[in-house]
Amino acid sequence: MQFEVIQQSVDDWETDDKTTMMIQLDTLPINYDLVLEAIKAVR
C-alpha cells in the first residue's frame, strides 16, 4: 500500500500541483525587526 502511494506520487513531484504538495520552512526569528515608516503614508 505504501509502495503504491509512493509510486503514484512520483508524477506529482514534476508538477506545480499546489493541492497535493506543500513546501514547509523552519525559520528562526532574528533579533532585529524591520521597521518601515514610509509605508503608512501611501495608504
Added chain:
Amino acid sequence: MFRQEYGGAEEPVKAILFKDNQMENRLQNLVMVMLKAMTNSSIPEVFGHNMPLFIADSVAKWHNSETRRIIDSTGVWMANSHDLRRFVFYMSTFREGGVNLSRVEEKLKEYFTDFDGKFDAQLSNVMTSRMEVDEQFGTSSPYMCRVKAQYSRELLRLLDDGMLLAVRNFKSDSTRERYTLLEVIRFWPEHFGLRGVRDYQYFPCSSR
C-alpha cells in the same frame, strides 16, 4: 400509603416488608442470580461492569477499528488518485483568481520580493526552542517558526538556507509597519498523500 412522584406522575407504591432475614425473597434472589450471571471474575476488565454490555462494546470497537481503516485508506486513495483530483480539490480553485495589487502592496514591492508571486506563504506555528543559544545555527532565539508555502518547483529552486522572510508584526502602529525577520534554516517539500500513509492501511480497490 407511599406515593412516588416522578416526571409529573404520581403513583402509589406498594411496600413489601419482610419480617426477618430468614424469609424467602424470590425477587431479590432473581436479581442476584442475574447480576452474578452478567459478570465474570476471570476478566479483570469486566470487574464492576456488565458482561454482555462489555462484549457488545468490544464488538462495536472492533467493527469501528476495521471500518476506520477502510475509511482512512479510502481517504488516502482518493487524495492520491489522479482521476479524482479535480473533484477532491475543487475548493482550491477559489484562490486562483486575478491578483489585484493595491498601492500599499506596490509600495511593499520596493522592499520585498515574493519571486513574482511564486512565494505564497503563511506563518503557521511559533514553537519555543529547546535551546536558547543554538550553536549549530549560530542564533540566540528562543523560538522557531514554521512557515508553510504553496508548492512550486521553481520556488524550490529559488529557496535557500539563510534567506530572510519578513512577517508583518502585530506591533505595527499607525505611523510605521514593523516586520519580524525570519532566517530560513531548512525547508523541504511535502506530499499530502504520503504524509497520510500508515503501515496498517491498504487500498480498498486496485488503483491505476
